[in-house]
Amino acid sequence: QVQLVESGGGLVQAGGSLRLSCVGSGRTFSSYAMGWFRQAPGKEREFVSCIRWNENSTLYADSVKGRFTMSRDNAKNTVYLQMNSLKTVDTAVYFCAAAPLLFAGADRSEYHYWGQGTQVTVSS
Numbered sequence: 001q002v003q004l005v006e007s008g009g010g011l012v013q014a015g016g017s018l019r020l021s022c023v024g025s026g027r028t029f030s031s032y033a034m035g036w037f038r039q040a041p042g043k044e045r046e047f048v049s050c051i052r053w054n055e056n057s058t059l060y061a062d063s064v065k066g067r068f069t070m071s072r073d074n075a076k077n078t079v080y081l082q083m084n085s086l087k088t089v090d091t092a093v094y095f096c097a098a099a100p101l102l103f104a105g106a107d108r109s110e111y112h113y114w115g116q117g118t119q120v121t122v123s124s
Contacts, residue, residue, distance in 0.1 A: 002032060005116070006095065006096050006115045008021050009121075010121070011122075013122070016122070017083060017086065018086065018120060019082050020081040020096075024077045024098060030077075034079045035096070035097045037094070038093065045108065046061070048081070049070040064090075067085045068084070086120075087122060093118065094120055095114055096115045098114075099112065
């Protein structure tokens, strides 16, 4: 069982930056692949990025590639999403998720545990 709590969301102007954090509970946190997803009003939840259990390999949606960076610190049971050059289309609730796999991709069904989400609003 893993419990996830996101933080770091807020209101930022277009072109600005935010760093989201997600803290996980449990001793086995490091054995989970982690992902970030987002959901804008009226839209389905979509994949943003994911990271392998051992911090080495990441995958990004095309829409955020080159602007967002995902990382993790297993000693702190924490994953991060550094978001730069934010655009108004990035406005959404951002969720972190944990998959009981060494590496998970964009398929939401692979992720068994979800946080409550943190709101990111990008103004023009």
